[in-house]
Amino acid sequence: MNRIAPILHVFALVVLVFSFAMLLPLLVAVFDHEPAIAAFRDGFLATFCTGALLWLATRHRRRELRVRDGFLLVSLVWAGLPAFATIPLMLYLPQLGFTDAYFESASGLTTTGATVLSGLDRLPFALNLWRGELVWVGGMGLIVLAVAILPLLGIGGRQMFRAETPGPMKNSQLTPRIAQTAKGLWLVYAFFTLLCMLAYWVAGMSAQDAVIHGFSTMGLGGFSSHDASFGYFNSLPIEIVADTFMLIAGINFSTHFLAFRNLSLHPYRLDSEAQAFLLVTLGSCLGVALFLWLKGTYGDFWQALRYGSFNTISLATSTGYADTDYDQWPVFAPLWMLLLSCFASSSGSTGGGIKMIRAMLLFKQGARELARLLHPHAILPVKVQGQVVPNTIIYAVLAYLSLYLASALITTLLLTASGLDFLSSVSAVIACLNNAGPGLAKVGPATTYASLTDFQTWVCTAAMLLGRLELMTLLVLFTPAFWRS
Numbered sequence: 001m002n003r004i005a006p007i008l009h010v011f012a013l014v015v016l017v018f019s020f021a022m023l024l025p026l027l028v029a030v031f032d033h034e035p036a037i038a039a040f041r042d043g044f045l046a047t048f049c050t051g052a053l054l055w056l057a058t059r060h061r062r063r064e065l066r067v068r069d070g071f072l073l074v075s076l077v078w079a080g081l082p083a084f085a086t087i088p089l090m091l092y093l094p095q096l097g098f099t100d101a102y103f104e105s106a107s108g109l110t111t112t113g114a115t116v117l118s119g120l121d122r123l124p125f126a127l128n129l130w131r132g133e134l135v136w137v138g139g140m141g142l143i144v145l146a147v148a149i150l151p152l153l154g155i156g157g158r159q160m161f162r163a164e165t166p167g168p169m170k171n172s173q174l175t176p177r178i179a180q181t182a183k184g185l186w187l188v189y190a191f192f193t194l195l196c197m198l199a200y201w202v203a204g205m206s207a208q209d210a211v212i213h214g215f216s217t218m219g220l221g222g223f224s225s226h227d228a229s230f231g232y233f234n235s236l237p238i239e240i241v242a243d244t245f246m247l248i249a250g251i252n253f254s255t256h257f258l259a260f261r262n263l264s265l266h267p268y269r270l271d272s273e274a275q276a277f278l279l280v281t282l283g284s285c286l287g288v289a290l291f292l293w294l295k296g297t298y299g300d301f302w303q304a305l306r307y308g309s310f311n312t313i314s315l316a317t318s319t320g321y322a323d324t325d326y327d328q329w330p331v332f333a334p335l336w337m338l339l340l341s342c343f344a345s346s347s348g349s350t351g352g353g354i355k356m357i358r359a360m361l362l363f364k365q366g367a368r369e370l371a372r373l374l375h376p377h378a379i380l381p382v383k384v385q386g387q388v389v390p391n392t393i394i395y396a397v398l399a400y401l402s403l404y405l406a407s408a409l410i411t412t413l414l415l416t417a418s419g420l421d422f423l424s425s426v427s428a429v430i431a432c433l434n435n436a437g438p439g440l441a442k443v444g445p446a447t448t449y450a451s452l453t454d455f456q457t458w459v460c461t462a463a464m465l466l467g468r469l470e471l472m473t474l475l476v477l478f479t480p481a482f483w484r485s
Contacts, residue, residue: 005061007073008054014077015051018084019044021137022130025088029126036092036124043087050084068482075474078465082106085134092127093117099454103461108134110468111350113222113320113437114460116450120227125208128225132212135221138468139350140189140253188256193218196245203237217245220350222320222437229445230310230323239310239323250277250317252348272385273346273357280356281316281344285309288333295330308333311445316340318352320437322445334440338427341436352435352467354404361389361397403471408433411463418456428452432463 026040065073085105090096096104100116107114108131120128197214201207209225216223226232230239248256251274258267268274289301289308298304307324314321315337326334343359345351364382371380381388408429415425420442427439428449438445443452449460466474476482 004072005058006063006065007069007076009058009061010065010073011076011080012051012054012058015047015081015084016055018081018137019047019051021133022047022088024133025126025130028129029124032125034124034126036088036126039088039091040126040130042091043084046087047084071473071476071482075469075477078109078469082109085109085130088127088130092124097454099457100450103449103457104131105134106461106464107437108132108221108223109138110435110464111135111138111219111221111318111352112432112435112464112467113216113220114432114443114464115223115448116452116457118227118448118450120225121232123225125225128212128223129208129215131223132215132221132225135219135223136193136215137219139219139221139249140186184257184261185253188253188260189218191260192245192248192256196241199241199245200238203241204235205233205238209233213242217242217319217321218249218350220246220249220317220319220345220352220435222314224321230321234323236306239306242321243310243313246313246317246319246321247278247281249319250281250345250349250351252346253350254348255346270385271346273360276360277344277346277356281313281340284316284336284340285312288312288336291333292329297329312337312340315436316344317349318345318434318436320431322438325444325446327440327444327446338430338436338439341430341434352433354401357384358397358400360384361394362401364389365394365398400471403475404433407463407466407471411459414459415456418453418459420452420456428456428460429463432460433467435464435467 022040022044026037026044028034029037029040082102082105085108086098086101089101089104090098093101096117103114104116106112113135117123193214196217197210200210200213200217205213212223212225215221222229224230224232230242233239251268252271255267255271255274259265285305285308288311289305292298292308293301293304298307307326310321310323311326313319318341326337342353343356345353345355347355347357361382361384364384368380368382372378382394383389411429411433412425415428416422420428424439424441424443427441428443431437431439431443443449449457452460
């Protein structure tokens with residue numbers, strides 16, 4: 001208990017911070033006289049009181065967190081907060097069971113965007129706002145938010161930040177202090193979010209839709225306030241806005257931060273990962289459009305480019321929006337789009353998957369091994385942006401890929417063993433593990449995950465959490481060495 005209590009103390013503070021996120025939809029419900037007032041009022045009180053009681057019970061156990069504590073805390077936060085986020089959903093939608101409510105909340109906080117809900121157009125604005133807000137808060141990471149706030153309460157956050165931050169290179173700091181780094185990232189994130197909301201409104205969305213979709217676009221979560229997602233708007237200007245900001249959110253926010261701080265575009269020119277991300281994503285947009293046009297799916301190339309680009313960018317960035325049922329396209333196109341969700345987004349972005357930097361390192365490592373077959377005694381370092389990448393990082397990336405493939409295989413087998421067809425199983429695992437949202441077949445863009453059994457839903461939920469925490473942060477808890485003194 002002496003070891004766990006300090007972690008629970010910090011978790012209590014995170015829960016307290018999270019409870020205040022419910023005040024925004026509560027105020028909206030009160031202002032609009034919506035029937036969801038009681039759901040958010042009771043949800044706020046339950047979450048706040050739980051956090052306060054846990055804080056009081058552990059207030060004498062404070063200490064600086066160690067690395068092991070950071071891993072446990074991060075996993076506890078991402079597994080525990082969805083349970084609190086379910087409260088407003090279950091209170092307003094009593095027919096929604098805990099399994100589905102937890103899936104919906106976890107999908108939002110992990111920025112997956114998969115949903116079990118239908119009839120979104122009829123839900124109160126406050127409820128859809130809550131779903132969008134979950135995506136936005138989860139996008140940059142609640143732990144990063146906590147790192148910016150908890151130092152004010154006397155609790156350091158360096159270990160939390162290192163445990164939660166995605167990508168294989170976590171030790172580079174943008175400012176001398178970790179709290180300043182977190183605040184800087186959040187300011188950039190908030191700026192782009194406000195800009196996105198304004199752009200949506202100018203392009204023709206209502207103010208309410210602009211706010212909801214601004215949240216979920218910058219969080220790359222894909223939650224919409226309409227069952228038809230972006231097909232509801234059927235607007236090219238709105239889709240162009242979405243394309244633009246999905247691409248922005250798919251780039252490392254550290255690069256955005258440096259560009260803002262220096263008032264220069266030079267950081268983008270130095271970021272080879274961002275360049276690869278844009279090259280692969282935009283090149284795939286053109287390739288998918290040509291494929292759809294040549295296959296006769298769309299008679300006009302520009303129409304093929306419009307729909308092909310929007311849905312390709314949406315899945316490549318692991319957002320999960322759709323403006324058409326791409327499950328009806330020739331199967332190569334949606335499969336390629338799902339493959340992009342595995343690696344296209346940059347590390348440090350709000351996207352999911354193994355990240356482009358890891359894909360680049362794997363490609364370079366493969367090229368090095370081929371070169372060694374011809375020149376076995378040559379010294380062939382792997383370089384990224386002109387810097388030599390240590391072999392320890394290469395080994396870590398290879399280990400990560402092994403765990404990624406093993407996790408994908410095991411979860412796919414579990415879904416198929418439970419009776420789900422193979423295409424639905426594979427696509428659901430890819431979509432959830434990469435936090436991309438819709439898959440194909442029974443979990444395609446024209447349907448929801450509501451048809452899954454409770455067991456299948458929990459498997460997908462576990463895949464979402466594994467993907468959001470990039471596997472190792474969560475899996476390390478299951479190693480005997482972690483629990484040794």
